[in-house]
Amino acid sequence: MAGTTKGTSMQLHSVELWDGESDRGRVDLSWTRSGVDAVITAVTPTSNTAPTDTSGNGDAASAEGDAWAGLSIIPGLIDTHVHLLGKASDGHADFLGWPLVTRSEEQVLHGLSHAQRALRAGVTTLRDLSADEVQVSLRRALDAGIVEGPRLMVSGMVSMTAGHGDMFTPEAFPIRRQTADGPDECRKLVRHWARTGVDGIKIATSGGVLSTGDKASWRNYTREEIETIVDESHALGMLVAAHAHTEAGIQIALDTGCDSIEHGTFISAAQAAEAAVRGVSIAPTMLINEAIASRRVPVSDEQAQKASDVIVQRDGLMRAAAELGADFVLGTDANGYHVKFGDEMDELRLLAGVVGYSPERALQAATTRAALAIGRADDLGRLAPGFKADFLVMRGRPWENLDDLRVENIVAVVARGKVVAGSLPTA
Ligand SMILES: [Zn+2]
Incomplete structure (x- = not known):
């Protein structure tokens, strides 16, 4: 044996x-x-x-x-939605502040620690959805066998000014990540990430929960800007993952040919059916909203309120969506703070319970279906x-x-x- x-x-x-x-x-x-x-x-x-x-x-x-x-x-399981660069050691850290005051040379080691935790918990592939040069370097080191860890897929963020990605940096902080406004800047930022060596692109088509001063209800990007980002990404062989909580944000992601919906909180029945037909997967990231709304981790009043608003309607909508064929896949939004690396099996059991998946369908959501969602159906998940x-x-x-x-x-x-x-x- x-x-x-x-x-x-x-x-x-x-x-x-x-x-x-x-x-x-x-x-x-x-x-x-x-x-x-x-x-x-x-x-x-x-x-x-x-x-x-x-x-x-x-x-x-x-x-x-x-x-x-x-x-x-x-x-091995595939987590299609994580954020590796957060403080991995014990003790208090300000979630938004730590990345701003920690050297990238140091952050990469914390990211590696997070990745290794996920690996020990049965997750053999992670997709980081707010990657920059640090995650690309980490992926190269893992692929070269220099350090041991899971497979890494990394997606670069293209955010508008005041968009979900931009609002993770407090407005008074002088060092900011690059943003892109207008179709030309959007196209250029996609090309910048392609040159950097990312595997995919991440955008937001609605605001978010954890970013400060941001509102989940906000529109992020115009149709023209999103169409440009999708066009350029696909031309360069990259999938586009769209963060969207609102119905409007989900609709524009479907209309413009984005490849996956991240969160998808307020998905309507018509949108669920459309996503199923178009083969657009949805990573519902349920644990993180539970953790924030229930204040299992220290969060601001603003964050807790936003998460509560988000989950109030979510479960019923997602169950209805699953019945219409929506393709839910494992995505935790793990950042080491609100959701730990290694919580993936908990997320999957929660997902199955909420949407009514059979055990086998749930496991497909973390293997074959997740591989398809990240563009690796030909060599991962089976x-x-x-x-x-x-x-x-x-x-x-x-x-x-x-x-x-x-x-x-x-x-x-x-x-x-x-x-x-x-x-x-x-x-
Ligand atoms: Zn995320």
């Missing part, structure tokens, strides 16, 4: 596998490492063991002494030949019982074909 090394090839024999789509029963799983990455080479039904186990306890096909009894393999060898060994069968999907049930995390947390069971 143990993993055996054949040069750079590894195989697990007779393991229970859910592949990102469905239950494959008992299989032999093989992968090959080359350089710092690894690809699955074969998933074949185990010939000498009955693959069916409908008992739900995962041990019907296991011989006595089978170290894999009650265990299963699922793809355990099949040609896909990356990123997977989890779990106690239980989370695609049948989502309550099994908890960090404490992780037996091993395998990323880039290598065990990075826990250990593989051995006979």
Whole structure:
């Protein structure tokens, strides 16, 4: 049962596998490492063991002494919406102030710590949605194998003056991130991020919750500006993620061809149906609003009030949206402060409960559907030949019982074909 090394090839024999789509029963799983990455080479039904186990306890096909009894393999999770650069060490820090007074050389180490926490909690891919040069550097170091961590996808923010991205910097602070107003500046900022090496672009089409002086109800950008950003991003091979809370913000994101909706709080039934038809995913980032509204973390009165306003209507709208086929994917908005890195499984269970997803559909939202949302449907989120060898060994069968999907049930995390947390069971 143990993993055996054949040069750079590894195989697990007779393991229970859910592949990102469905239950494959008992299989032999093989992968090959080359350089710092690894690809699955074969998933074949185990010939000498009955693959069916409908008992739900995962041990019907296991011989006595089978170290894999009650265990299963699922793809590593993908969190499509995080913000890595926040204070990762213990102790108080001002959420908005810390990034302004901390050198980027120091911030990158905190970002790495956050990423590693997520990895140990079963998240093998993260997409940072307010990235700049720091996250690009971190991604390169991870891809080069210099440091260990999850895969990173990074999206650069294009924000208008007084937009959601801009309002994270208090108005009196002299050093500000670049903003873009008018189609020409928008196009130029997209090109700037492309040169920097980002994978995608993030915009806001409504205001937000955590930014100071900002209102979730505010319009962000005109139609012409958004059309320009989407046009230029797509021309340069980048997806556009649109932060939108309001119905107007969601509509303009759909109209202009944005690729994903972030938050999507006040989504209407018609918009849910339209998003489903267009293949636009929605990351509902539920935990963070819960944390802010309930004041589980220190927040300002303004922030708590805005979050409460946001969730009052949210749950009913999102459940209706799911029934109309809206494609909800795992996105936590983790920033290490309001939502911790490693809270992804909690977010997914909350999402499933609110929108009424089955355990299997919920797990797809964090694997195959999340991979599609970030433009990596061809090599992430699924355990099949040609896909990356990123997977989890779990106690239980989370695609049948989502309550099994908890960090404490992780037996091993395998990323880039290598065990990075826990250990593989051995006979
Ligand atoms: Zn966010």
